[in-house]
Amino acid sequence: xxxxxxxxxxxxxxxxxxxxxxxxxxxxxxxxxxxxxxxxxxxxxxxxxxxxxxxxxxxxxxxxxxxxxxxxxxxxxxxxxxxxxxxxxxxxxxxxxxxxxxxxxxxxxxxxxxxxxxxxxxxxxxxxxxxxxxxxxxxxxxxxxxxxxxxxxxxxxxxxxxxxxxxxxxxxxxxxxxxxxxxxxxxxxxxxxxxxxxxxxxxxxxxxxxxxxxxxxxxxxxxxxxxxxxxxxxxxxxxxxxxxxxxxxxxxxxxxxxxxxxxxxxxxxxxxxxxxxxxxxxxxxxxxxxxxxxxxxxxxxxxxxxxxxxxxxxxxxxxxxxxxx
Ligand SMILES: [Zn+2]
Numbered sequence: 076x077x078x079x080x081x082x083x084x085x086x087x088x089x090x091x092x093x094x095x096x097x098x099x100x101x102x103x104x105x106x107x108x109x110x111x112x113x114x115x116x117x118x119x120x121x122x123x124x125x126x127x128x129x130x131x132x133x134x135x136x137x138x139x140x141x142x143x144x145x146x147x148x149x150x151x152x153x154x155x156x157x158x159x160x161x162x163x164x165x166x167x168x169x170x171x172x173x174x175x176x177x178x179x180x181x182x183x184x185x186x187x188x189x190x191x192x193x194x195x196x197x198x199x200x201x202x203x204x205x206x207x208x209x210x211x212x213x214x215x216x217x218x219x220x221x222x223x224x225x226x227x228x229x230x231x232x233x234x235x236x237x238x239x240x241x242x243x244x245x246x247x248x249x250x251x252x253x254x255x256x257x258x259x260x261x262x263x264x265x266x267x268x269x270x271x272x273x274x275x276x277x278x279x280x281x282x283x284x285x286x287x288x289x290x291x292x293x294x295x296x297x298x299x300x301x302x303x304x305x306x307x308x309x310x311x312x313x314x315x316x317x318x319x320x321x322x323x324x325x326x327x328x329x330x331x332x333x334x335x336x337x338x339x340x341x342x343x344x345x346x347x348x349x350x351x352x353x354x355x356x357x358x359x360x361x362x363x364x365x366x367x368x369x370x371x372x373x374x375x376x377x378x379x380x381x382x383x384x385x386x387x388x389x390x391x392x393x394x395x396x397x398x399x400x
Contacts, residue, residue: 103162103169106141107131113183115139129168136186141168147341148174150182153329154341155321158296177293181318182325190319191400194266196240197391198259200349201227202272202359205250210275210365215375219365220248222374223271226362229384230269237388253348261354267323268357269387270349273374275366284370285338287361288328290320291351292344299343312352319356322397327358327390334386335379337363337370360387 106129107117115131124130127143137151143163147154148170155178159171170179201223203209209219224245231241242263244256260268276283291313292298297306313320324342332339340361350357362383363370373379 101159101162102172103159103164104172104175105164106161106168106170109170109175109179110139110183113179114187115183127163127168136183139183141170143168148178150178150325151329153325153332153339155182155325156299156341156343158293158344173293173296177317178321181321185318185322186397189400190398192398194355194395194398196242196263196265197234197267197269198242198244198263198265199227199230199234200244200256200260200268200270202270204245204248207250210273212365212371212375214368215371217365217375219273219275222273222365222380224248225377226271226380226384229381230271230387233384233388234391237392239391254352256349257352260357261352265355267391268349268353268355269327269391270347270357270359271387272359272361274361274364276364280366281368281371284364284367285340286328286331286335286363287340288324288331288342289345289347289350289359289361290324290342290357291317291353292346293317296344298345299341307346311346312354313350313357316353316356320350320358323356323391323394324358326394326397327360327387330386330390330393331360331362331383334389335363335383 110131114136115133118130118132120128120130125142129141131139140149141161144160146160147156148161157171157174157178159174161168161170163169203220203223207220209223211218227243231243234241242265244259245251256270274287291311294310294314295306295308297303321342328342347359350359363374365371365374
């Protein structure tokens with residue numbers, strides 16, 4: 076009887092506060108304190124910074140910028156999606172514990188204590204093919220499947236010149252099942268998997284543009300752009316490599332966004348079929364919007380696709396360097 080009385084009292088207390096008990100259960104940690112542990116110190120805000128934002132910097136480490144209520148954090152100048160938005164606790168920004176473990180540690184601490192591994196064999200996966208054209212550009216008359224294959228062939232040449240062994244999930248216009256793409260990478264014992272795609276907006280959207288880079292969603296969390304209901308606690312084979320997946324996605328995203336000078340649509344998370352069961356680190360690059368009036372025209376241009384391939388290769392080299400002790 077007494078315990079029940081306590082529960083009712085507690086419930087009444089929460090009702091009185093007007094907050095759900097779950098809001099209190101968020102395992103947040105102070106952003107400043109955790110970044111200090113990782114070697115970053117708070118620095119002066121810029122005049123243009125919004126209220127309730129914080130900046131951090133450290134020697135040989137990527138800068139961090141964070142803002143209250145944002146679902147992403149800016150690391151090294153590009154956005155990285157979080158599983159929970161940042162909040163303010165007692166006047167300071169706080170970050171969810173999962174994001175500390177799955178975002179800050181792989182990207183910041185690992186810059187100081189690298190994984191100490193090398194890699195050689197890269198599988199490139201040109202999205203779509205055959206009966207599946209992907210996004211179509213009516214304005215410039217080409218299909219996503221052709222743009223991904225051309226970019227993949229360009230990337231292959233660049234990476235081979237750099238000394239990597241490169242294999243493709245398709246080298247011509249043919250249909251390949253999503254699961255077969257991933258199985259192929261596992262069968263040939265790939266060290267790295269890069270899936271290439273281009274994006275499309277809604278039927279009347281001809282302005283959205285920018286690059287997104289995806290890696291596998293962390294177990295127990297929901298994917299970017301999806302409701303909390305999609306959170307799955309299942310640990311997928313690809314989740315064994317959460318830290319490397321994110322480091323690869325971020326390294327490539329930094330290069331592509333900065334080189335292509337397009338909108339930073341962030342490093343995001345999804346349980347894509349091609350990433351779920353990989354035995355090696357893997358990412359999916361959405362290299363721009365075919366549906367955009369301006370970016371769609373750029374993607375149609377071979378020079379643009381060459382530049383994109385070069386920037387992805389540069390990101391892979393950065394990733395490789397970050398692994399070295
Ligand atoms: Zn696609």
